[in-house]
Amino acid sequence: MNHTFQVDLRGVVDLLSHHLYSSPRVYLRELLQNAVDAVTARRAAETDPPARIEITVDGTTLTVTDTGVGLTEAQVHELLATIGRSSKRDDLGFARHEFLGQFGIGLLSAFLVADEVVVVTRASGAEAVEWRGRADGTYRIAPGSRDEVGTTVTLTARPGSEQWFAEPTVVELARLYGSMLPFGVVACGQPVAGEGTPWRRDDRPAGTRKADLVGYAQDVLGFTPFDVIDLAVPEAGLTGVAYVLPVPANPAERAGHRVYLKQMLLTESATGLLPGWAFFARCVVDAAELRPTASREALYDDGLLESTREALGAQLRGWLVGLARTDPARLARFLDVHHLGVKALALHDDEMLGLVDQWLPMETNVGRMTLADFRARHGEVRFTATTDDFRQLAAVAGAQGMAVVNGGYTYDSEIISRLPVLDQDLVVSRLEPSDVMTRLAPVNPGTELALRPFLTAAQRAMDRMGCEVVLRAFEPATLPVLYLLDRAAAFQAELRSTRDSVDDLWAGVLGAFEKPEQNRPQLVLNHNSALVRRVAALGEPDLVALAVEALYGQALLLGYHPIRPADAALLNRSFLGLLDQAVPAEEAP
Ligand SMILES: Nc1ncnc2c1ncn2[C@@H]1O[C@H](COP(=O)(O)OP(=O)(O)OP(=O)(O)O)[C@@H](O)[C@H]1O
Numbered sequence: 170m171n172h173t174f175q176v177d178l179r180g181v182v183d184l185l186s187h188h189l190y191s192s193p194r195v196y197l198r199e200l201l202q203n204a205v206d207a208v209t210a211r212r213a214a215e216t217d218p219p220a221r222i223e224i225t226v227d228g229t230t231l232t233v234t235d236t237g238v239g240l241t242e243a244q245v246h247e248l249l250a251t252i253g254r255s256s257k258r259d260d261l262g263f264a265r266h267e268f269l270g271q272f273g274i275g276l277l278s279a280f281l282v283a284d285e286v287v288v289v290t291r292a293s294g295a296e297a298v299e300w301r302g303r304a305d306g307t308y309r310i311a312p313g314s315r316d317e318v319g320t321t322v323t324l325t326a327r328p329g330s331e332q333w334f335a336e337p338t339v340v341e342l343a344r345l346y347g348s349m350l351p352f353g354v355v356a357c358g359q360p361v362a363g364e365g366t367p368w369r370r371d372d373r374p375a376g377t378r379k380a381d382l383v384g385y386a387q388d389v390l391g392f393t394p395f396d397v398i399d400l401a402v403p404e405a406g407l408t409g410v411a412y413v414l415p416v417p418a419n420p421a422e423r424a425g426h427r428v429y430l431k432q433m434l435l436t437e438s439a440t441g442l443l444p445g446w447a448f449f450a451r452c453v454v455d456a457a458e459l460r461p462t463a464s465r466e467a468l469y470d471d472g473l474l475e476s477t478r479e480a481l482g483a484q485l486r487g488w489l490v491g492l493a494r495t496d497p498a499r500l501a502r503f504l505d506v507h508h509l510g511v512k513a514l515a516l517h518d519d520e521m522l523g524l525v526d527q528w529l530p531m532e533t534n535v536g537r538m539t540l541a542d543f544r545a546r547h548g549e550v551r552f553t554a555t556t557d558d559f560r561q562l563a564a565v566a567g568a569q570g571m572a573v574v575n576g577g578y579t580y581d582s583e584i585i586s587r588l589p590v591l592d593q594d595l596v597v598s599r600l601e602p603s604d605v606m607t608r609l610a611p612v613n614p615g616t617e618l619a620l621r622p623f624l625t626a627a628q629r630a631m632d633r634m635g636c637e638v639v640l641r642a643f644e645p646a647t648l649p650v651l652y653l654l655d656r657a658a659a660f661q662a663e664l665r666s667t668r669d670s671v672d673d674l675w676a677g678v679l680g681a682f683e684k685p686e687q688n689r690p691q692l693v694l695n696h697n698s699a700l701v702r703r704v705a706a707l708g709e710p711d712l713v714a715l716a717v718e719a720l721y722g723q724a725l726l727l728g729y730h731p732i733r734p735a736d737a738a739l740l741n742r743s744f745l746g747l748l749d750q751a752v753p754a755e756e757a758p
Pocket of ligand 1: 199203204207235237238239240248249254255256257269270271272273274275276277320
């Protein structure tokens with residue numbers, strides 16, 4: 170013998186309130202949504218029926234009245250009293266396209282805030298019926314009193330839920346969920362809807378439409394957008410706008426978009442609607458075909474959402490490319506604010522790479538300029554991988570006639586490395602300190618020989634710092650000394666300093682990677698500098714050591730190199746030593 174499942178309504182309501190919905194406030198959304206669906210259903214059956222929804226509050230009693238299709242007594246038994254039964258699915262059980270509801274559980278959300286739900290309803294050509302459902306899972310049906318076709322749902326607040334029935338809250342919620350509905354919704358006497366979406370195409374002049382859209386962003390999103398981009402993805406039944414933020418957005422923060430489904434608010438913070446790179450835009454969209462999760466608080470992440478995301482990404486990209494063509498000054502202002510997003514996009518997108526190349530100014534040692542200008546002037550693109558390398562090398566490389574781009578800012582090195590995509594003959598190279606070294610002219614052999622004793626004393630002083638002293642003659646003459654540390658040398662230096670601070674076992678492991686004699690950092694003394702020549706002429710070895718140590722400290726500071734404890738100690742010693750030499754000794758008493 171077959172038995173029928175029994176449902177413990179209290180258990181189901183508990184499940185809904187604690188695990189499905191984020192707040193009891195959704196009860197109003199569900200009632201509003203049912204009223205909208207009922208109006209939609211009546212519109213399908215009759216020509217031009219009244220389309221009105223009215224919400225009233227009287228103390229702790231709330232009613233939602235619609236001019237929708239209403240229900241017959243048989244439908245009341247079937248639809249209101251059967252959990253999971255919905256009139257909004259087709260014969261095969263699929264959600265019917267024109268309705269908001271589909272699951273057959275929405276009405277239960279009324280029990281989040283009330284113990285009893287009363288529905289008085291009347292279908293065309295039928296008697297009015299009153300249905301009284303209780304949170305304990307029982308219901309009663311009686312003849313109802315109602316003249317017009319339509320439905321009124323009445324809830325009385327359960328003790329403890331009164332705040333959800335306060336007039337201002339009810340008006341605010343009705344406006345929140347229903348403000349874009351295309352017909353009259355009145356909450357506590359205040360019209361909260363009627364005009365549809367602000368981006369609708371109607372007889373408003375273009376300027377008024379734009380002003381309405383900007384006003385919407387100001388009122389609802391709290392900012393004045395840099396620009397407003399119209400969006401449309403027909404396969405998702407989606408229309409809407411993307412607002413370009415007027416200030417930089419944090420790329421790590423997932424942007425929340427305002428999504429309406431069939432003109433009722435689904436969520437104010439949808440993620441996944443735009444590709445990750447588009448963090449400079451906030452969307453407000455209405456979609457007919459995207460699916461909600463059962464809680465109706467997020468978008469269901471399916472193939473349609475994925476293709477919608479791609480299509481919206483392409484539209485934002487199109488806007489950017491269009492701006493480059495029609496209004497470069499405005500594009501420059503946009504890039505000033507949102508360069509990070511555009512650069513992230515350029516890593517994968519050739520057209521965006523072209524845009525960055527053409528329009529985004531970068532730091533170079535020959536002034537700020539776009540990569541396109543740089544390429545036009547210098548043929549090849551040399552770049553430093555870090556900002557520290559750039560600071561270290563920019564002036565010296567410049568003086569040797571070498572133009573260099575600072576690739577140290579976020580994504581810049583990767584973008585520069587991708588430039589051959591735009592011009593396959595382009596030579597792109599990463600500048601290493603050792604490359605600069607090869608450009609610095611050696612001093613003539615006679616001078617070098619004469620300075621041997623000085624160089625030996627200088628090298629002895631620098632051995633403790635693990636660095637090699639080299640003499641060169643280069644411009645600018647005002648720069649007495651350079652500390653050159655290329656990638657391999659930097660790695661070795663870091664290895665040594667880690668080794669000194671860890672236990673023996675680990676130090677032994679690190680020791681295996683060490684190459685003591687190769688890749689030592691170089692302290693390059695500039696023989697063109699008068700100061701260096703004077704130091705080189707000092708006879709006293711102790712004084713030479715002090716002076717070379719001071720030059721070393723100066724080179725570290727100028728090149729923005731990290732100062733290790735040993736460097737700090739050396740700087741201290743050389744400073745005090747030089748002071749000691751400079752200040753006359755105390756007279757003996
Ligand atoms: N105001 C109303 N007018 C006419 N019929 C209604 C009304 N409210 C509810 N119904 C009927 O009751 C059924 C169940 O409603 P319920 O809100 O529980 O589920 P649903 O709207 O079908 O789906 P969902 O759970 O996705 O909201 C509806 O399918 C509809 O037929």
